[in-house]
Amino acid sequence: MNRRADPAGQPVAVALRPPAEVMHLSRLASTHLSRLSFSRSLIRTARAGGWKIDRIAFDLDGEGYGHAIYRVDMAGHVVSLVAFSHYLPADQRIDRVIATAWDTSYVLYDGVPDADEIARLNAAVPRQEAGRYTARELILARANRSVRVFSETVDALAAGRQPDQTMIREIGYFLRTSAVYGNGKFGIADRAQVAAIPGLETAFAAEMLAVWLIRAFSADLVEHCAKARAPETAVALDAGLRRDIGIGNSTGLGMAPFLIRHPVLLDAWIRARETALALIRAQPALSDTARAALLKYAALSQQKAGFWVTSDPAQQAAILGLRADLDRLMVMIASAPSPEALFQSASRELGTEAAELTISLLIDAHPALSDDLPPTMAVPEEDAMALPGAMTVAGALDLISARFAWALALDFSDPREHARFWYVSEEKLEPRIGWRGDDEGEALAQPLGVGWEIRQLADRLARLPADQPLWQVARDHPDLRHSLRRVAIAASHPYGELQDNLLGATLRPSDLMRCKLAFLGCEFFDPASDLSVKVRFFHGAPFPDDFSQEAGDGQW
Incomplete structure (x- = not known):
């Protein structure tokens, strides 16, 4: 929770946005680089x-x-x-x-x-x-x-x-x-x-x-x-x-599973961005320095959007929308009384691509509130992987209800929601994604469909005694250990899970790549297909x- 002063000088709380708002591919697939990259x-x-x-x-x-x-x-x-x-x-x-x-x-x-x-x-x-x-x-x-x-x-x-x-x-x-x-x-x-x-x-x-x-x-x-x-x-x-x-x-496609396999890192990256955003939104007014920087950076973004090209229809539509929205964003920046007002206007009135760019521009324009955060984005993952053996089945089910409501809401009886599977190619030891029933390798499917894995876990835990400790569950059902660890990680790392079905027929693996690539520092996202992309590093850098x-x- 971060605080800003309202016009009367009273503190106003600004909370980090909840994972249910942030952790969807429809939003993460519009992430732009920023000072945190x-x-x-x-x-x-x-x-x-x-x-x-x-x-x-x-x-x-x-x-x-x-x-x-x-x-x-x-x-x-x-x-x-x-x-x-x-x-x-x-x-x-x-x-x-x-x-x-x-x-x-x-x-x-x-x-x-x-x-x-x-x-x-x-x-x-x-x-x-x-x-x-x-x-x-x-x-x-x-x-x-x-x-x-x-x-x-x-x-x-x-x-x-x-x-x-x-x-x-x-x-x-x-x-x-x-x-x-x-x-x-x-x-x-x-x-x-x-x-x-x-x-x-x-x-x-x-x-x-x-x-x-x-x-x-x-x-x-x-x-x-x-x-x-x-x-x-x-x-x-x-x-x-x-x-x-x-x-x-x-x-x-080799990059796509990274965010799935590293929930602790993903949580650190998203938390840093959300913390920077909350600190910025808590400022009582948009300073002259920040406004000038925002106008400068938005104008530069307009220039770059003009030569951002792609052959992908969905991304091209997003680019065209961004070009139109940037004109409106310039007007918003000129008149916004505070970072919060600008953030809210962009969220309501602009497309996702431009709304997410606005967040990056706000971070860029407030370096003092973001430049100390990158060290928090490299975290050891081993400690978080320990299974809380003393937790009971009832406690685990409560955690699933609190952190994975999105997974429980998925209808896996619909074949379209369970149409894909992830596996590793024998020749190159690289991740691949196949179509269930059509492609070979389903017997070697990797546990990357988190929603499906958690739904199965919840169904099986519901048949066990509520007071049974998880160490016994892990001993008697070793195939559940992976999912139990994810539930435990989610307790303290709420931004670690992508709240979408990663096995669905409509999944675009390139959306997973966009999010990671933006944090690395890439621009000019150009999907050659759903399975591969081209980008640029260090455009304009010294x-x-x-x-x-x-x-x-x-x-x-």
Whole structure:
């Protein structure tokens, strides 16, 4: 609960919005990045810490093939991004997880690799999953060239002119990542080791550092190729166009289950956002500084919405609605007496896309009320996974009624509500979703349909003695342990559950991706299908050679 003063000076309570209002995919699938997003908080951390970043190796041939090293001195602790660039035949350039070769590959390395280490990394990193790694490797990543914008930009720069601005803005990147791995995958450093490095404690900080440096490499690579082609006429990218370059990301279904599998983290992320919003809504008036920032950021959002394009009909309709609503939002900002008034007007009168953007703009315009929250968004999950064995069946049923009323209301007798199932592919060990009755793998279904799992749990608990402790239930019915833990987690982490049927015929897995990607710091959400999306990181962000010269990260 947060408080603000009403016009008479009396305190007025402003509560966090309830999970029943917030935790629906129809709303979460319209989430926008904000100062709380991990890419944004990384830049602030780097600036505040006085990080020094320099390119210490750039051993590339005229076609841009070779390796480069970017060293980051984080106030004493040094890490390096080692980038490898290789020739890739056109028929091998695919962004799906089944790919086995890429234009570029990367490792965020703890320290600075010597010649022997570079040789070892060069043998492993371009192979990605098939390589062998040590705990010195913090993050593993790969990316392909966006062939059209890469080639046309090299051609333009080599000829002494700038590339087409419309192309740059609509495509928005020279390289597109298809994986950024952390947390011990394939033998690289685990989360505890990375989080012990000062500056990389917060959620996804190491991943965002790697992506930010890959963006720098992508711009350097393009300029290098242009200079190598025509050393007498080539020019560098215009500073403004350079800022318009982000780093692309192509994401498949593998990301979708993350929010389901990590309810404690999801609760921390949403709680931080809701806490920031409540603190802002509690302010008695919209200050001149905040109003000016809101108008500036809304105008920038208008500009970006103008070149946000997609082939997905549902997302395109949302973009068109956002463009229209932004005109109305500008008027609301100019006249709103308080953040609460602006929030309420946007919630009532604007579409979901614009209403959620308004929340992000409010957070961006009130940095003092939000910038201390990112550290709360990286939380240990292990403690919350313990089963409260002393709780009784009656207590568990009460919790289910209180926290999972949405699940009990689902009608699973309707085949459309139980039409899908989640499983893991044997070949790539990646999540997949199938159609019940049509696709193979149903016998290996994963417990990701939380509503269905909780409904089954409630039905079975109702047949047990009310005073039976849960430790006995878990002992006698081990298949219920997973669901019992989710119920226990929900008691103290109310924002940890997506309050929708994740097995229904109308589910769009891409909606799950949108929510996570916004917290990571992505923009220009472009669903290629319900199962894969393309986005951009760090659009408009500073580069390593100029980030320390700015007073704040603004709204990019």
